[in-house]
Amino acid sequence: MKKHKIIQILLLIIALSPSILMAQAVEKNSLSLNLKYFNDNNITHHLLVQAKSKIDGKFQTIPNITIQFYIGTEADKRNLLGKRVTNDRGEAIIEIPPTAKDAWLKSPNQNFLVVSTATKQFEAGQGDLAITKAKLKIDTAEGKMITAKMVALVDTIWKPIAAVDVIVGVKRLGGILNANETQTFPTDSATGGVIAEFKRDSIPGDQNGNITIIATVADNDKYGNLSSEMQVPWGKKSLYMTNFDHRTLFARRGHSPIWLELLAYTIVIAVWSIIIFLLFQIKKIKKLGFE
């Protein structure tokens, strides 16, 4: 009897063990939502969130997570800016819509909240951000100098901000090329401005020599990400070059190099002339036979 009981207990343990293991396997991972604010040229504002989770001891970006963006500190329906799904890089972006204007104008400081609901693999996530509203304005001065001025909203007045690192440079495909050897310029206390000498004279611009200069503040704890850009005719004029109609070995049909055409057609004509000549010889032999 006792033996039977032991066997029954053992069987129960064996039967339950997969479900215990399964229960461990389906344990959900926590999700961290990292929220950032962007002010683009003082015209549009957008928020970017990146979803990450620690899987196998490493932080990995998580795609396909639905994120709800809120303005303010509460996940209230009235504060909802919209919903977005994270992409392959685990990122979701939302522009702050005009409907949020009233909430935006209430205070010089602004809070944002992002929330994700729980999924099969991940727990619900939440992230927030508090910023002080600020502006960065780029301009030029005599002698190819780039100036940028940073102001922040204090009560109802825009005041210059000192000691914020500003990157000043030229916008290129895939990044910013510094205006000179200096990487960042700290804003001064009197005007909140920076001055950078433009030393990229030979840089190619568009057909008129236009290039885009940019001043940017990146990942500032208080003000977020600000950028301001403008076009200046300081670049080298780029002429539109194409060899589409040129005769090259790689060109389209009918555009082969002259030397190749001459060579090829000469050979073809020479050889086929011989063949035609020989066909005439057959005719000649035929004629001789019937004479």
Next chain:
Amino acid sequence: MENLAENKIVLDLLPQKFGKQGQIWVVCLLAICAVGFYAYCRQLYYGLEVTALRDYASWGIYISNFVFFVAISLVGSLITAVLRLTDVHWSTPLTRIAEIIAVSAISFAGLIIIVDMGRPDRFYNLFTHGRLQSPIIWDVIVITTYLFISLLLLYFPLLPDLKIMIAFKDKNGKWLQKLYEFLGSFWKNKPEQFKITDKAINILSITIIPVAFAIHTVTSWLFATTYRPGWDSTNFGAYFISGAFLVGAGGVLIAMYVFRTHYKLEKYITDDHFDKMGKVVVLLALVYLYFNINEFLVPAFKMKKSEEEHLMGLFTGEFSPIFWFAISASMLIPILILVFKKGRKPKWSFFAGILVVVGSWFKRFLIVTPTLLHPFLPMHDVPKNYTTYIPTWEEWAIAGGSLAGALLVITFFARIFPIIPIHETIIETESHEKA
């Protein structure tokens, strides 16, 4: 060659009707062609999906077959032109064999290219939209030219023989008589006609050599002008041509033996012919071996990372059994057989010829496919069957059908026309007697 009376030569060399063996041979070839045709119909209906050709191995045994056909066709220029121009007379009985091999092979080279196309109905686009810069267009031009020259080189020496055959009206049968008369009723053995024919043959012999070199060089450029492991070589043209002469000469050895034994032509295709042809094959095999060593030793010595996988695949990997078989069968063993006088006897020469031809076919497969399966950039996220190439039955049937078709052309030619030039044999016998 023994002194033979003119009539005896004519009767010996006139085309003969198929015997029982011949009929079985033709039926077998027709059956293989029929299976190939059925497989091709399936390919036309279902598309290239019925083949194992995929994104990486986009050229398989069809293109191997194409290269093989182009290669074997070069023998026409070797036997007919090179030996004629160098005043070598022993090859006279072999000229027509070489030329018909060339004509049938080059015809099927053109056909197999169309078979390889997913949309053969678009073949005409090659002519209407082809780019002069593309080696594919050069190949189309040069193959067409070579076919025409080979046909002319087959036709001109045939004219005096046609007159002889027309005289045997009763033996010929109705439609053959009509064919002979259509092709050569105007030939009257006039000295002016001979003069024109001799001149034409000389012109053709000179013209065919650069054209023949061009067909296989251009074929090699189809590979060498692309940047891939195994194809990125500057001496691919010479490598291809030396291999082509070898396989062509091997093919002639086989044909010599088959025609000699089947048509009892021992007096015309003598042991001496086998001896001399055997020596030619040894020389060509050594030249081709030299190019192979050059082609594999230099990259293997450097063993660049990008080429390593391809080379190791050939030497010790998945293609090594075929690689070593091809090297041994097409070069090493034939050299060992034919380098000895006994080995140059008809039976051994025939065996060596078979080894050369079979080995050379697999050599062409090794030139085409392993390279495609070892691209410079690694394969990522592709289905498993994209990484290997095992031809489907349709591909084997079509490739086999094309080989059978080429043999059928040679067989029917030998049935209709004398496989050894009658008139030239008579002239040479007479000059031999006079001497």
